[in-house]
Amino acid sequence: MDNKPDNRKNGNQNPDNNGPKNRQPIFAFLICLLVTLTCLSFFTNMLRGGASEETTYDEFIDMVDKGEIEKVVLQDDTLTITPKESKGSGVYGSRTVQVTLAEDDSDLVKRLEGTGIKFKKEPPDPTAGILSMIISIVVPTLLLFGLFMVLMKRMNKGGGMMGVGKSKAKAYVQKETGVTFKDVAGQDEAKESLQEVVDFLHNPGKYTGIGAKLPKGALLVGPPGTGKTLLAKAVAGEAHVPFYSLSGSDFVEMFVGVGASRVRDLFEEAKKNAPCIIFIDEVDAIGKSRDSRFGGNDEREQTLNQLLAEMDGFDTSKGLLILAATNRPEVLDPALLRPGRFDRRVIVDRPDLKGRIEILKVHAKDVLLDETVDFDAIALATSGAVGSDLANMVNEAAILAVKNGRNAVSQKDLFEAVEVVLVGKEKKDRILSIEERRIVSYHEVGHALVNALQKDAEPVQKITIVPRTMGALGYVMQVPEEEKYLNTQKELEAMLVGYLGGRAAEELVFDTVTTGAANDIEQATKVARAMITQYGMSKKFGLMGLATQQDQYLQGRTVLNCGDQTATEVDHEVMLLLHDSYEEAKRLLSENRVAMDKIADYLIQKETITGKEFMKIFRAVQMGMEIPKNPDEIDQIEIPEEKKKVRLLKTEEDLPSEKEEYQEETSGYASKVLPEDVFEEDGAKE
Ligand SMILES: Nc1ncnc2c1ncn2[C@@H]1O[C@H](COP(=O)(O)OP(=O)(O)OP(=O)(O)O)[C@@H](O)[C@H]1O
Ligand SMILES: [Zn+2]
Structure with a gap:
């Protein structure tokens, strides 16, 4: 997936942003057309005679011959026939039917002579022609136009149809x-560098006095939810100035010129109220690079040009x-980042x-907290979480406390909230079959056990097989002892083995594998690929950088930059690395099969086990103790202190050199932290 050349790098053809918007008018038009056509066919039907039915001329003659007709009225070239009551059981009952005349009316008169059928000729209806024209042409046209207008208004949300000059993008x-x-x-x-800006706003004279140019703008850069909007508001709050905010996507409209006029309006309004702050969220929606290999987008280009012009045009000494x-x-256009525009970049990571x-x-x-609350532990367990996640967790914890009838939030609530935010709520209505529970249990114990053996430490906060709303059927929650900013190669390799431990347990125990x-597998492949292409951890390629990271503040896609031949070799290396890690996971688990069985057994009964319980069972098995059948008696196992220091990996004596190497490497250096380290969830994706 990653090794496709990224052809959207500089292009502005990103479908995420402008695709659906640009297609809207076409959709609207199609909908209107459909509605109109339906109405049209309905109207013409009505015009043709409403409820009465049409019959063929042949059938009419047949009826005349059989004497089934009471009365015939001729108007224009349409005959309205009333069949005889007595013949009501005939084909046409006694309803009025219409026939289009197919012969000269003098022939018709001749035909009816002597049959006793009442015949009447009425003058043509002068309104009929006009009416039919109105109904079949004017009404649909009006309808089509009206519907189109309504739909466009809806989609435009406040922007006028023809927009230019009239647009009311309400900031x-x-x-x-x-x-x-x-x-x-x-x-x-971030706050420090914005503090200066606040000072500018407070006291522009101080800076202009000695000839310093005031900054026009600052660009806040960072992943979603890190508080960029909050920071912008804080700048306005600190400076006590009004805050105008608009999202970049508000400017992107389907009509050329609307976005540009919105920019103009916004600046006009803001200039009147200076000093003030204009905040444009998602500025990439307008500011995407203009040079494109696929032809530009006129509307966005105009909007961007207008923004550039406005930024050049205003006088900073007014405090805007x-x-x-x-x-x-x-992806931003370099023109936006030139001096005198967004020349300050504030990282909000x-x-x-x-x-x-x-x-x-x-x-x-x-929030009311009880004495058990320890934010340090929560923070340690949430590496990779952003401000909005954390805000969410605190609130979720408060709700949980109320739900449980307590009046203060406890540490337990907080931990539960962490899980709710990261893996979703418990899904009580999902009942796994006994066999599935067994498989999920072994899978999770496989992860935990492999991690414990490799780290030689209590591996987990908890292991659970209660399904969660975000898709996980079970997961292992790990809490690192300290925040890590670097990972050694050894640690990454161990991480790979850990990721694959679940699958290895499935294969060992059930002799089959599941989804x-x-x-x-996805995570493991990502790590393995990064080790080879980015971290220089492959023997084959050495220090050659084979991939670059894109969108570092979003998911962080990597793009291979090497030839096809090398790409194939990279794939092969990744495969080998994963294969070796998987073999290692299987080896570790089969050497500790008894412990795995006992822990999995316990997990199946209890659904959730803590790291402490995990260790107790493991040590007990290691010491050859009898494990109680009743899961509630596990607590009573007493592990002597000196036994707790014995290395978990029982092959320790066989591998003394590896132990030394292990300790040496952990104090070394390598690459960046992968936040996935904390949570490993598993789930069959529905
Ligand atoms: N550093 C922080 N301190 C306190 N609260 C924060 C922080 N970062 C985020 N939050 C909380 O998260 C919420 C969302 O943050 P905000 O909307 O500012 O993020 P953002 O970076 O603008 O995200 P996006 O890129 O999605 O617009 C805030 O309202 C606030 O409650
Ligand atoms: Zn797993």
Whole structure:
């Protein structure tokens, strides 16, 4: 998947952003057309005689011959026949039927002579022609137009149909945001560089006095949910100026010129109210690079040009500042980043351990906490989480506490909330079959056991086989002892074995494999590929960089940059690495089969086990103790202190050299942390 050359790198043909929008008018038009056609056929039907039926002229003559007709009325060339009551059982009953005349009416008169049928000729209806024209042409046209207008209005949400000059992109204005830097936790560097900007707004004279040029704008860059919007509001709040905010996608319209006129309106409005802040969220929606190999997008280009022109045009000494946020800075048009535009870049990255602790504290400010709460532990368990996740967790914990009838949040609530946010709620209505529970149990124990053996430590916070709403059938929750910023090669290799431990357990125990390892395989492949192409950890390619990372603030796709031949070899290397890791996982598990069986057995009965329980069973098996049948008696197992120090891996004596190497390597250096390390979930994706 990753080794396709990325042809959207500079292009602005990203379907995510403008595709659906641009297709909207076509959809709208099609819908209108369909509705109109339906109406049209309905009307013409009505015109042709409403409820009465039409019959052929031959049938009419047949009826005349059989004497079934009472009366005939001729108007234009349409005959309205009333069949005789007495012949009501005939084909046409006694309903009025219409026939289109197929011979000269003098012939018709001759035919009816002497049959006793009442015949009447009426003058043609002068309104009929006009009426039919109105109904078949004017009404549908009006209908089509009306519907089209309504639909376009809907989609435009406030923008006028022909937009230009009239567009009312209502910027969201806050006179006073009420947010200060205190509300933004962590992000100290970002706050520091924005503090200067606040000062500019407060006191522009101080800077212009000595000839310093004031900044026009700053670009906030970082992953979603890290608090970019919050920071922008805080700048406005600190400076006590109004806050105009609009999202980049609000500017992207289907009519050329609408976006540009919105930009113009926005700046006009803001200039009137300066000093103030304009905040453009998702600026990449308009600011995407203009040079494109697939032909440009006129509307967005015009909008972007207008934005550039406005930024060049205003006078900073009035105290107008533009903040913009994006999580895809690499796609922005370089023109936006030139001096005098968004020349300041403020990085708002994922919070580190300290940042996460602070964010939790900020959000727990108004929440009642009991004495068990330890934010450090929560922060440690949530590596990779962003501000909005953490805010969510605190709130979720408070809700859980209320649900459980307590009036303060406990550490247990918080941990449960972490799981709710990261893997979803427990899915009580999903009942796994006994066989499935066995497989999931062994799978999860496989992960945990492999990790324990490799790290020689209590591996997990907990193991569970209660299905979750986000798809996991079971998972292992790990809490690292400390935040890591680097991973050694050994650690990454161990991580690979850990990912594949679940599948290895399935194969060992059931002699067959399931779909449950899909996520593990994906993660393992990602790590293996990164080791070979980015971290220089392959013997074959050495230090050659074979891939570059894109969209580092989003999912972080990597793109191979090597020839086809090399790409094939990379695939082969990845395959080999995964294969070796899998073999290692199977080896570790089969050497510890008894412990695996006992722990899995216990997990099947209890559904959730803690790391402590896991270790107790493992040590007991290691010491050859009898494991109680009743799961509730596991707690009573007493492990002597000195036994707790014995290395988990029983092949220790055979591999003394590996142990030394292991300790040496862990203090070494390697690459960056992979947040997936914390949670390993498994699930059959429905
Ligand atoms: N550093 C932080 N301190 C306190 N709260 C935070 C922080 N970061 C995020 N939050 C919380 O997360 C919510 C969402 O953050 P915000 O909308 O500012 O993120 P964003 O980076 O603008 O995301 P997006 O890119 O999706 O627009 C905030 O309202 C706030 O409650
Ligand atoms: Zn798994």
